[in-house]
Amino acid sequence: DQQVKQNSPSLSVQEGRISILNCDYTNSMFDYFLWYKKYPAEGPTFLISISSIKDKNEDGRFTVFLNKSAKHLSLHIVPSQPGDSAVYFCAARDSGTASKLTFGTGTRLQVTL
Amino acid sequence: NAGVTQTPKFRVLKTGQSMTLLCAQDMNHEYMYWYRQDPGMGLRLIHYSVGEGTTAKGEVPDGYNVSRLKKQNFLLGLESAAPSQTSVYFCASSYSPDTQYFGPGTRLTVL
Numbered sequence: 001d002q003q004v005k006q007n008s009p010s011l012s013v014q015e016g017r018i019s020i021l022n023c024d025y026t027n028s029m030f031d032y033f034l035w036y037k038k039y040p041a042e043g044p045t046f047l048i049s050i051s052s053i054k055d056k057n058e059d060g061r062f063t064v065f066l067n068k069s070a071k072h073l074s075l076h077i078v079p080s081q082p083g084d085s086a087v088y089f090c091a092a093r094d095s096g097t098a099s100k101l102t103f104g105t106g107t108r109l110q111v112t113l
Numbered sequence: 114n115a116g117v118t119q120t121p122k123f124r125v126l127k128t129g130q131s132m133t134l135l136c137a138q139d140m141n142h143e144y145m146y147w148y149r150q151d152p153g154m155g156l157r158l159i160h161y162s163v164g165e166g167t168t169a170k171g172e173v174p175d176g177y178n179v180s181r182l183k184k185q186n187f188l189l190g191l192e193s194a195a196p197s198q199t200s201v202y203f204c205a206s207s208y209s210p211d212t213q214y215f216g217p218g219t220r221l222t223v224l
Contacts, residue, residue: 043217093211105154105155
């Protein structure tokens with residue numbers, strides 16, 4: 001049972017435009033959400049996070065939105081740059097078993113010139 | 114400050130062979146994790162540790178064992194490798210369960 005779902009395996013966006021990556025979850029006990037970025041042949045790196053008590057968190061070109069009623073979060077990248085081309089993983093922490101994260105399957109973003 | 118390092122980077126095993134993957138972190142983190150990444154499956158947690166001397170099962174623990182004898186090291190063992198264990202393995206560590214820092218990965222092929 002996939003508790004964190006990224007239904008779009010890939011996304012292509014032109015440089016300068018907005019990239020929107022989506023993530024849905026089913027576990028209502030999730031209280032903290034993170035986005036990780038992964039380049040080929042490297043480990044994932046932390047990008048941005050949001051607590052369930054907030055609905056938006058912004059860091060430079062990256063903004064994460066959380067809609068708890070819909071159990072949905074999204075990552076907006078504005079403006080998109082070629083260096084943003086990577087796989088993006090959504091992750092969530094369960095407040096009941098707080099020692100670990102559950103990851104989605106990832107979305108491959110390609111930013112074209 | 115090397116962060117999280119993994120040894121080896123690549124390995125090819127024959128079915129039935131055993132091996133140990135080593136993860137080391139120099140950030141004094143309490144939490145350490147082993148994941149595997151397979152196409153279309155994302156990152157799946159194998160085992161994790163919340164402190165020296167402790168280990169716990171994750172989502173896909175079968176066929177693997179772990180040990181955390183020292184705070185800075187987390188070992189992942191395969192006692193009898195199977196082709197289904199062909200994967201990329203990532204180790205991570207964190208001060209809290211939130212922001213995890215990942216190593217560069219170990220690509221394992223089991224023939």
